[in-house]
Amino acid sequence: MFDRISAYQPQLLSLLRIVAGLLFISHGTAKVLGFPAMEGLPPVDFTLAGLSGPFELVLGLLLVLGLFTRPAAFVAAGFCAVGYWMVHGMQGPIPLVNGGETIALYCFVFLYFVAAGPGPWSLDAAMGKRR
Template sequence: MFNSISKYQPQLLSVLRIIAGLMFLCHGTAKVLGFPAVEGVPGPGLSIPGLSGPLELIFGALLVLGLFTRPVAFLAAGFCAVGYWLVHAGQGPFPILNGGETIALYCFVWLYFAAAGAGPWSVDAAMAKKGG
């Protein structure tokens, strides 16, 4: 069974990028636009959480589209790594206890996309097909 679904790996790479990008985008919209309204989420401002919202919004949108995926994913992975160490790591060594499991997972998901690319359902793939 698993050998037969492996032929869909390129498409599933795109699906993973789109879904992860949408979830990342939601963090940005909650912080920048107040939607969805999430209790305790800071709005935009000159603080680490305040500056993270616009980055999550921009990176999330670009990743959903699959536009400039490798460099954006690399920057997003670094952003998540810094965010984990600045915000969560000081609260204890275990991500499940310090509230950092989501940002840690995003860090490695984006690092994977920096290496793997966007997949076939992306603006990057469409531009490569058009140019080559």
């Protein structure tokens, strides 16, 4: 059974990238566009917290499209690692206790894309086929 499912690994990699990118974008839209409306979000300015929304929008979009996937995922993973330790890590090292399990998971999913690439459903793959 698992051998049959393994045949879909490349497509599932693309699906994971697309879903993770869309979820990451939603953090950016909440901070930049106010949708969905959430309380306690940082204002968009030139501080690290203020730039988090635009970063999430741009990097999330690149990941959804599968464009410059590895560099975008590398930057996103680093961004999440810094965000985890600056915001959540100050409240203790355990993600479940400090509220950082989501950003920690994003960090390692994005790190996986750095190694695995975008999968077949991506602009990176489409551009590679043209060369």
